[in-house]
Each structure stands twice: as C-alpha cells, then as structure tokens.
Amino acid sequence: xxxxxxxxxxxxxxxxxxxxxxxxxxxxxxxxxxxxxxxxxxxxxxxxxxxxxxxxxxxxxxxxxxxxxxxxxxxxxxxxxxxxxxxxxxxxxxxxxxxxxxxxxxxxxxxxxx
Amino acid sequence: xxxxxxxxxxxxxxxxxxxxxxxxxxxxxxxxxxxxxxxxxxxxxxxxxxxxxxxxxxxxxxxxxxxxxxxxxxxxxxxxxxxxxxxxxxxxxxxxxxxxxxxxxxxxxxxxxx
Numbered sequence: 239x240x241x242x243x244x245x246x247x248x249x250x251x252x253x254x255x256x257x258x259x260x261x262x263x264x265x266x267x268x269x270x271x272x273x274x275x276x277x278x279x280x281x282x283x284x285x286x287x288x289x290x291x292x293x294x295x296x297x298x299x300x301x302x303x304x305x306x307x308x309x310x311x312x313x314x315x316x317x318x319x320x321x322x323x324x325x326x327x328x329x330x331x332x333x334x335x336x337x338x339x340x341x342x343x344x345x346x347x348x349x350x351x352x
Numbered sequence: 353x354x355x356x357x358x359x360x361x362x363x364x365x366x367x368x369x370x371x372x373x374x375x376x377x378x379x380x381x382x383x384x385x386x387x388x389x390x391x392x393x394x395x396x397x398x399x400x401x402x403x404x405x406x407x408x409x410x411x412x413x414x415x416x417x418x419x420x421x422x423x424x425x426x427x428x429x430x431x432x433x434x435x436x437x438x439x440x441x442x443x444x445x446x447x448x449x450x451x452x453x454x455x456x457x458x459x460x461x462x463x464x465x466x
Contacts, residue, residue, distance in 0.1 A: 281457035344394040
C-alpha cells in the first residue's frame with residue numbers, strides 16, 4: 239500500500255537559515271508528489287508538485303523539492319527562511335488507483351527563531 | 353484562481369445536534385473531499401465524491417454522511433454530534449481528468465461539540 243512518512247514532527251530554524259523538510263514515500267512506480275503548507279487557522283495551500291521530468295521542482299514562496307527515486311524521498315528545501323514561513327507542512331502522494339485521492343503525511347511543524 | 357469556500361470558520365454545537373458543514377467550489381471540479389484534521393494525525397479522509405449524487409467512503413466515515421446535489425456543493429452531515437467529533441474540518445476539490453490530482457482546499461471549519 240502507498241504511504242507517506244514525515245519523520246520530523248517539529249523543526250526549529252533561525253530566520254535566514256536554510257531549511258530541509260523530509261518526506262519519504264512508498265510506491266513501486268513513479269509517484270505523483272505534492273507539498274502543501276498550512277498557516278495557523280488556515281486551509282492547505284499547494285507549494286509544489288512533481289509528476290515526471292526534472293527531479294528538482296520549483297514552487298511558490300522560494301521553495302523547491304527534489305525527487306530521489308533511489309531514496310524514495312521528496313524533501314522540501316528553502317535556502318533562507320523567513321519568519322512568515324512558520325507553518326505546518328504536509329507531503330502527499332496521489333493514490334494510483336484512479337480515485338484521485340491523496341495520501342498525506344502527518345505533517346511537520348516549522349518554528350522560526352528571530 | 354480556484355476558490356473553495358466553507359460556510360463557517362468556527363462552529364459550536366451541543367452533543368446530539370445535527371450539524372451541517374457546507375462547501376462550495378467555483379471551478380467546475382468533479383471531485384470533492386471532506387477531511388478532518390487532528391493534531392499528530394494529519395488529514396484523514398471522511399468522504400469523497402466524484403460526481404453529483406455519487407459518494408464514496410473514506411478512511412473514517414463512521415458518524416458522518418454527505419450530500420452532493422449540485423456539482424459545486426458538497427455537504428458534510430453529522431447526524432448526532434458527539435464530543436469526539438470536535439475537530440478541524442477541511443473541504444477540497446480537484447479535477448477528475450486533465451489535472452494531476454492536486455487538490456484545492458477551503459479555509460476549514462473548526463467545530464467544537466460540547
């Protein structure tokens with residue numbers, strides 16, 4: 239069965255520091271992968287997505303993610319974190335059973351130190 | 353831009369009440385979803401609809417029902433609210449075909465059952 243794991247529940251970084259949020263998936267073929275961000279009290283906003291092609295994908299707000307098939311990973315990165323990036327981040331994979339459902343990880347909460 | 357709206361941001365109901373949560377999307381999406389979000393558990397799918405009057409159970413349908421009489425509107429119904437249904441409820445929509453499965457989310461309804 240497909241699954242998504244986000245091993246870090248909380249991460250704290252200083253403003254201006256680089257960021258990497260981890261995501262591992264289980265699926266035999268090339269998955270469709272997503273990163274969403276949820277600001278406090280809000281719904282989820284799509285940051286970026288990967289379906290095929292270039293394994294480094296660019297998203298909104300200066301985020302990028304790299305698909306690594308050998309490691310079954312899709313880690314999210316940002317070179318310099320801003321205080322407004324404090325939020326919860328969810329990785330998701332599309333179920334490949336034509337249902338168009340997403341499987342979400344449990345989320346990583348990012349705290350930003352001034 | 354896709355817009356998904358939910359009828360209430362905050363709702364307080366008493367145990368045993370019948371509760372309706374409404375969701376409307378304006379992009380002619382075929383698929384609509386209801387999730388609940390609880391700390392440490394991520395997003396869990398309650399129900400899913402891929403067409404008018406069509407519905408499919410998600411991972412945690414017990415205690416909930418849904419209605420989709422019009423393409424743009426998807427309602428979640430708690431027939432007899434209980435305190436363990438206190439949660440954040442998120443609605444989402446996506447294209448059935450032609451897209452890559454990314455879902456667009458509403459702002460959420462925080463429901464408290466007392």
